[in-house]
Amino acid sequence: xxMEVEEYLRxxxxxxxxxxxxxxxxxxGGKLVIRQASRDDVPIIxxxxxPTLKVERDFYDIVGARVYAELLGWYRYRVRDEFxxxxxxxxxxxxxxxxxxxxxxxxxxxHTLATxxxxxxxxxxxxxxxxxxxxxxxxxxxxxxxxxPIGFRRWMIEYELILREGQHELGGAAPYGLxxxxxxxxxxxxxxxxxxxxxxxxxxxxxEIIVASEDDILEKILGARRKVR
Amino acid sequence: xxxxxxxxxxxxxxxxxxxxxxxxxxxxxxxxxMDDAGLGNLPVNSVYVGNMASGLFNHQVSVASALVDRLSxxxxxxxxxxxxxxxxxxxxxxxxxxxxxxxxxxVLVVGGEKMRDVIGPKATDIVACMTHPEAEYIxxxxxxxxxxxxxxxxxxxxxxxxxxxxxVAIKNQTNGLLNPYAHIQMKITMEGILTHPQxxxxxxxxxxxxHLYDCCPVSDGAAAVLLTxxxxxxxxxxxxxxxxxxxxxxxxxxxxxxxxxTDLKAVTLASEQAFKMAGIKPKDIDVAELHDAFTILExxxxxxxxxxxxxxxxxxxxxxxTQIGGKLPINPSGxxxxxxxxxxxxxxxxxxxxxxxxxxxxxxxxxxxxxNGFSLNFGGFGNNVLAFVLRRKS
Numbered sequence: 001x002x003m004e005v006e007e008y009l010r011x012x013x014x015x016x017x018x019x020x021x022x023x024x025x026x027x028x029g030g031k032l033v034i035r036q037a038s039r040d041d042v043p044i045i046x047x048x049x050x051p052t053l054k055v056e057r058d059f060y061d062i063v064g065a066r067v068y069a070e071l072l073g074w075y076r077y078r079v080r081d082e083f084x085x086x087x088x089x090x091x092x093x094x095x096x097x098x099x100x101x102x103x104x105x106x107x108x109x110x111h112t113l114a115t116x117x118x119x120x121x122x123x124x125x126x127x128x129x130x131x132x133x134x135x136x137x138x139x140x141x142x143x144x145x146x147x148x149p150i151g152f153r154r155w156m157i158e159y160e161l162i163l164r165e166g167q168h169e170l171g172g173a174a175p176y177g178l179x180x181x182x183x184x185x186x187x188x189x190x191x192x193x194x195x196x197x198x199x200x201x202x203x204x205x206x207x208e209i210i211v212a213s214e215d216d217i218l219e220k221i222l223g224a225r226r227k228v229r
Numbered sequence: 230x231x232x233x234x235x236x237x238x239x240x241x242x243x244x245x246x247x248x249x250x251x252x253x254x255x256x257x258x259x260x261x262x263m264d265d266a267g268l269g270n271l272p273v274n275s276v277y278v279g280n281m282a283s284g285l286f287n288h289q290v291s292v293a294s295a296l297v298d299r300l301s302x303x304x305x306x307x308x309x310x311x312x313x314x315x316x317x318x319x320x321x322x323x324x325x326x327x328x329x330x331x332x333x334x335x336v337l338v339v340g341g342e343k344m345r346d347v348i349g350p351k352a353t354d355i356v357a358c359m360t361h362p363e364a365e366y367i368x369x370x371x372x373x374x375x376x377x378x379x380x381x382x383x384x385x386x387x388x389x390x391x392x393x394x395x396x397v398a399i400k401n402q403t404n405g406l407l408n409p410y411a412h413i414q415m416k417i418t419m420e421g422i423l424t425h426p427q428x429x430x431x432x433x434x435x436x437x438x439x440h441l442y443d444c445c446p447v448s449d450g451a452a453a454v455l456l457t458x459x460x461x462x463x464x465x466x467x468x469x470x471x472x473x474x475x476x477x478x479x480x481x482x483x484x485x486x487x488x489x490x491t492d493l494k495a496v497t498l499a500s501e502q503a504f505k506m507a508g509i510k511p512k513d514i515d516v517a518e519l520h521d522a523f524t525i526l527e528x529x530x531x532x533x534x535x536x537x538x539x540x541x542x543x544x545x546x547x548x549x550x551t552q553i554g555g556k557l558p559i560n561p562s563g564x565x566x567x568x569x570x571x572x573x574x575x576x577x578x579x580x581x582x583x584x585x586x587x588x589x590x591x592x593x594x595x596x597x598x599x600x601n602g603f604s605l606n607f608g609g610f611g612n613n614v615l616a617f618v619l620r621r622k623s
Contacts, residue, residue: 027431027442029418057247118415120431127430149348192430223244 011080014101019085019132022193023201026119030089033197033205034128037084037096042075044209045086048093048115051214055221059148060113066147066170067111070098082110085132087125089116091210097125099133099142100169107133107142108169109178112151115217123154127191134183143168143175159186230329233472234462235619236455237266238584240577243412243450243569251280251287251343254451256299258574259339262453262581267466273455274333275306279320279340280573281313285355287343296339306333313359314522315608316340317452317576318477318615324456325472334458340577341451352447356572359609361483373444375484375610376523377436383491383529384438387540391438395423396546397524398442401560404553405567407594410578412448412569443524448569452578470587474509474618476502480611495614496533496605503603504535507618511535514618515599516586517557518579520607521564527551530605531559534616553594561586561594576606576615587621 021035037045049071052064073079081101087094095114099107109129114122133139144161145168146152155161161176168175197205212220239261241254249257255278263273278293289295293307312319317340324338344352357371383389398417405411422432422442432440462469478498484490504510511534519534521527528542536557537545545551551559562568562582565575583602585591602619 025421025425025427025431027417027421027428028415029421118413124430153349189433190430192427194427 010077014081014104016081016083017136019083019136020195021197021202021205022128022195023197024124024192026089028119030119031201032094032121032124033088033201034085034125034193035088035205037086039075041086041209042071042084044211045071045084045093045096048211048217049096049113051217052113052115052221055218057222058150060221062147063111063113067096067098067113070110071096074098083132085125085128086209087121088205088209091204091208093209093211095121095125097129099129101137101139104138105140107137107139109142109144110170115212116220123190124192126155128193130178130183131191134180140180142178144178145170145173145175147171147173158190159183231331232459233325233328233456234459235470235472235580235584236457236462236465236467237262237264237268238454238581239265240410240452240574240581241450242410243448243571243574243578245345246343246449247345249343249449251283251289251292251341252295252299254343254449255292255296255339255341258341258451258453259296259300259337262337262339262455265467266455268335268455271335271461273302273305273335273337275308275324275327275336276300276302277320277324277336277338278307278309279317279338279577280309281311281316281342282355282358282572283343285358286346286352302337312613313608314356314520314570314572315576315606315613315615316573317578318606318608318617319576321454321472321576321580321617322475322477322615324454325475328456328458334461336456337453338456338577339451339453340574342571342573343449344447344571345449349447364483364485371436372522372610373439374436376525377439378484379490379610380438380523380525383525386491387543389525389528389543391423391440392419393528393543393546394438394443394524395419397521397527398422398566400546400552401521401527401564401566404561404594405563407592408563408568411563411567412446412450413563413567417442439523439525445522445565445570448571450569450571450574450578452574452581454577454580454584468588469622470584471620471622472617473620474503474505474507474616476500476506476616477614478502479613482609482612484610491529493529493533493611493614495611496530496607496616497535499614499616500534500605503616503618507620509601509618511603514557514601514603516561516583516596516602517559518562518582518602518604519559519564520575520605521560521566522570522607524566526607527559527564530607534603534605553596558596561591561596576604579604579606580617580619583619587619
């Protein structure tokens with residue numbers, strides 16, 4: 001690689017504080033470990049994202065394709081100031097979220113992708129990325145949009161987001177703002193998790209990011225009966 | 230009246246069924262019931278379809294006429310029966326009367342609803358259309374909010390706790406894991422939905438004290454039973470299960486007009502009628518399917534139907550009496566809580582479960598030696614209730 005040219009191609013990066021891992025107890029009693037993904041984790045995460053491209057339901061295909069591109073772009077230094085958090089149950093990857101920072105003060109929430117459904121995995125992961133933005137990075141506002149009715153209900157309505165002027169960078173849809181004030185207003189109701197994560201739980205999560213088979217991922221997303229386009 | 234036999238029972242898995250129309254679901258369930266009976270070329274005289282709101286959910290009405298044609302059952306008579314969430318039960322009652330009276334020999338009863346064509350808040354609003362327009366609906370009352378108020382009063386009066394409600398949810402979701410037709414296939418724990426300090430994030434308040442896991446899901450689905458005479462049923466292939474008792478009663482439209490809002494009079498009256506007609510007592514029942522749209526209802530209905538004295542239902546639950554293997558298993562199918570509640574389908578799905586239980590065909594959730602079954606289909610908020618006693622004939 002010609003690093004001289006590469007230097008021009010790579011966007012600059014801010015230093016971000018680490019996101020300390022946390023554990024959320026799910027309705028099943030299962031333990032969801034949410035932790036920060038590193039660039040090195042991206043190839044294995046992409047394996048879990050790839051099957052979602054086949055699923056039309058709830059716009060998983062669009063969300064999956066965009067997440068794939070965003071994470072690949074981050075992995076290969078073509079996206080500026082992106083972070084990614086992931087959720088694991090007993091090591092199994094069950095969802096990812098990502099955000100890009102427009103500035104130190106303003107975040108642009110990109111995607112929430114859960115490959116296990118019915119346990120509010122997506123809700124816990126979304127809450128975690130907002131927690132990171134406001135409580136650790138110190139942002140003032142995060143701009144959010146939704147590509148599916150479920151996302152709209154979960155983010156725009158549950159957090160009482162404020163409609164903003166302009167276009168969100170995801171397809172130019174209307175951006176909605178989650179301010180620091182709104183985040184803290186809803187935090188007790190929507191943000192869960194305990195720290196520190198017990199050592200044995202964290203060790204399992206860090207030892208290996210387990211990716212379910214494509215069949216399992218599709219079945220989890222689509223329910224008991226397979227309905228792939 | 231002639232004895233009425235449930236000669237065939239069938240359903241389709243309750244879930245979110247994006248790829249199926251309402252008619253696809255009704256037809257599939259109907260075919261399953263007819264196949265189950267081994268009906269062959271015998272003519273179906275009438276088709277009753279239990280459906281609450283296809284016009285609002287799916288922009289389609291006259292679904293019974295459409296179903297008869299879809300199933301090639303012309304010129305069978307066809308009627309859609311609408312009675313809110315008790316539409317399925319009412320359809321069975323009408324089918325029962327047609328056969329019992331001698332008006333028809335073979336009747337197909339199908340219940341179905343496709344609710345997931347609309348988003349959740351819209352579905353809640355459509356279901357809320359059954360409330361009183363001027364006294365309730367305009368103030369924003371919904372079925373979950375009614376359940377919340379009812380639960381609060383019932384809990385205070387009888388010392389029921391949120392732990393009891395969660396026990397119902399856990400029991401029924403555990404049963405649902407044994408039912409391949411159940412919408413919710415997930416085991417939940419007391420820690421995850423109640424006792425963990427952050428469990429409120431998993432199971433948020435819907436209408437205090439009702440939380441998310443106290444509510445049934447919004448489902449698509451259909452179920453069907455084929456009713457006929459004993460004479461015809463004996464020529465078919467299945468063991469005989471008869472509808473021995475039918476009861477129905479109504480109560481005031483608005484909750485505020487009831488002298489005691491915790492007294493589900495229509496449940497008591499409908500159940501008494503069904504038991505009297507069947508000539509048996511609640512103590513003779515081996516398995517019951519109750520209308521647990523909200524967890525509190527399973528407890529309250531188990532008392533009002535006569536299985537336990539008032540205030541004792543939760544204690545029976547604590548003792549494990551209502552689990553599979555207990556003294557009176559309630560909702561081995563998973564109930565509305567786990568099987569799901571496509572409103573027009575529910576009353577029929579309850580009958581299907583009882584038929585399978587009484588024939589010994591319920592697989593892993595089979596209640597041992599079940600001979601007498603009871604179902605309760607709860608319309609409105611208890612303002613129109615149907616009860617049935619089904620029995621296995623030796």
